[in-house]
Amino acid sequence: MKIVILDDHSLFSQGLGEILKDNFERVDIVIYNSIDELTQQNLDYNSCDLLISDIELPGEDIFVFLNYVKSNFPKLPILVISMHNKLSVIRRCKELNIEGYILKDDHNLIIKVVKELTNGGEYYSPKVLKTLNILSIKENVLTPKEEQIITLVANGKSNQEIADELFISYNTIKTHRKNISRKLQVYTVADLIKYYYENYL
Numbered sequence: 440m441k442i443v444i445l446d447d448h449s450l451f452s453q454g455l456g457e458i459l460k461d462n463f464e465r466v467d468i469v470i471y472n473s474i475d476e477l478t479q480q481n482l483d484y485n486s487c488d489l490l491i492s493d494i495e496l497p498g499e500d501i502f503v504f505l506n507y508v509k510s511n512f513p514k515l516p517i518l519v520i521s522m523h524n525k526l527s528v529i530r531r532c533k534e535l536n537i538e539g540y541i542l543k544d545d546h547n548l549i550i551k552v553v554k555e556l557t558n559g560g561e562y563y564s565p566k567v568l569k570t571l572n573i574l575s576i577k578e579n580v581l582t583p584k585e586e587q588i589i590t591l592v593a594n595g596k597s598n599q600e601i602a603d604e605l606f607i608s609y610n611t612i613k614t615h616r617k618n619i620s621r622k623l624q625v626y627t628v629a630d631l632i633k634y635y636y637e638n639y640l
Contacts, residue, residue: 440557441467445477445492446520455491455520455549462550474499484512488557494521494528502531509535516556520549524570526638529563533571540567580622588615592628593635 442459446452449472456468471477473496484490490508494501508515518539519532532540539556541548541564552562563571581589584605591601598616602609625631 440465440488441469441486442489442491442553443477443482443487444468444470445474445490445496446470447472447493447496451543458549459553463553474501474504484508484515487515489516489518489553491518491520494519494523494532502535505532505535505537509537516559518552518556518562520545524566526570529567529571539563542566581619585615585619585622588612589619589631589635592616593632 440463444452444455446455449470452470452472456470459466459468469482471480471482492501492505505517508517513536516538518541519537520541520543521528522543524542529540538561539552541552541562545564545566548562548564552564555562587605588601591604596604598612599609602612605612619631620626623631623634625634
């Protein structure tokens, strides 16, 4: 079995590699610190049984890379191991048909999820599914316009600036802000910004 690990933290990737070697017989672990390094080595994706990747690599767009892999090698299962338990990240992985997603503190699940994915299954950890389910409910309550306003508030825009940018009245923005507060049960700008950074990139 050949497993490729893509992570810029060498200590984590090497430790993960040792765990896999200790728990699987005849496993070949290949570690890359960046997409650029992987590309330069001309990796034969068809020879791989599993790709394990972090979701945040400095200066690189991991989603473009994952989309490339899934589009050209759809049979290669991908496991994301990330510190990010955010709806926007998880949802993007779901949209790309990523088979597995666990958090870096879900270390007790690594053997289980590798077995599941290499046997043709899918696995998102309970913590990730909880985030996906709870936040999806909240998200479905919000309108696209309200989500847009949350983003603009988090970026430091005033109500008047938001109204000007969206070409709607100041009073309409105030109404949207009241509805957002009621739906999310957040009543200060600080809490709204905290909600944004906890749940969106």
